[in-house]
Amino acid sequence: MSADPIPRQEIPQQDPILRVDHVTLRFGGLVANADICLEVRRGEILGLIGPNGAGKSTLFNLISGAYRPTSGRILFEGRDITDLPAPERCRAGIARTFQVPRSFDSMNVVENVIVGGFVRHRRAAEARTAALATLDAVGLAHRAEAVAGELTPPEKRRLEVARALATEPRLLLLDEVLTGLTPSEAKAGVELIRRVAERGVTVIMVEHVMEVVMPLVDRAVVLHLGRVLAEGPPTEVVRNDAVITAYLGERHRAA
Template identity: 90%
Template sequence: MTEIILEAERVTLRFGGLVANADVSLAVRRGEILGLIGPNGAGKSTLFNLISGTYRPTSGRILLEGQDITGLPAPERCRRGIARTFQVPRSFDSMNVVENVIVGGFVRHPRAAEARAAALATLDVVGLAHRADAVAGELTPPEKRRLEVARALATEPRLLLLDEVLTGLTPSEAKAGVELIRRVAERGVTVIMVEHVMEVVMPLVDRAVVLHLGRVLAEGRPADVVRDEAVIAAYLGERRRAA
């Protein structure tokens, strides 16, 4: 049986009377690409915030490689091997591209020269080496998404959370993004990805977890999930049933 790298056990997060996640339980296997899907407001990004340490759950717990990390802050979780991107790319726009990635490299390489070398190697992986000296604020939207991935990879994560990195891309850009995610997984990084582009994400992921109204609605192989009646009713709709 494949080793479990991350577990969420009955995780609930309340904001006053609003329940953002309710009794969410899932297990992520080392080396897999897990798709986290669902309609807007389903609680996907909230769950990412709980896993990465931005939020602390109201109840339940989160374990990384069997160790309870529920009470750990985000920087410590990063040091332990969890990295993430954001729906809206965040960069230090006045710094150049390699400097942005060096920020992530400092997590593992406290010396500037070592962090820079790691950053340049990471830019090569994501296809931005030719833009290393460009000012980050001048990048195109697809390049900014790759910069986010590069900065996260520079922390040398074991678990990478990708929040809609393929959203808003052209078909050719999305194809390149899929190839990048596969390369990341081939390097031994476990990936959880939130995505709305079903046609792109379903052939890519090993398993899918569907959230609806903050709860797990279904999980399993992509081919099984898209045929689940509850998923069709809540998310895909009758047009997708016909397809």
């Protein structure tokens, strides 16, 4: 494994782990994210919510390095990573899942996670040991030798989380990992996210299942038309008139 691409420095614990500083992304005449300012505290679970097309996954792509902003800066642990390629951001400590799970379907489950483990481990045996431990943590140890293409949708989402965790991130971006699950599957997913946060990993999650995500997150940020519409404690955000009008709907106001 190559050396850390970003020189390490002591960052005070009270400083945010991530700062998105006036970030804008344009695709031609389309503004996908507009002047986004966001700070993410160490150890928190941050919910990123909003209607379809609000710019949530685009922001994830900017943070993870899939896109580079038209303007603005992104700082991770006090370091400017705006121009850092995605693989180096992963080595620096940022990992993500995708809205549509992306597994190597012809490989078995543990091999999928070993791919993530190679970010931290040079030897295959070390990466395999770490991968098996991660599968145990996410409840997939019993499927380690199964072909990834044979997993159920909830198992594939857990596999995505396992592969991301195998990179040993300090910041984990979860893109709709609870969407489409049964109530019992969603409950298990919530428990998994809480365990991840308890390990000291900061989590930003995009989610549409409001009744599940709101009791889970420490703070919520609402995006609308590519801009930050509101942010704060979940109980305050869901009572915000602008959020109700733009996202939750009048039925929520009545409730």
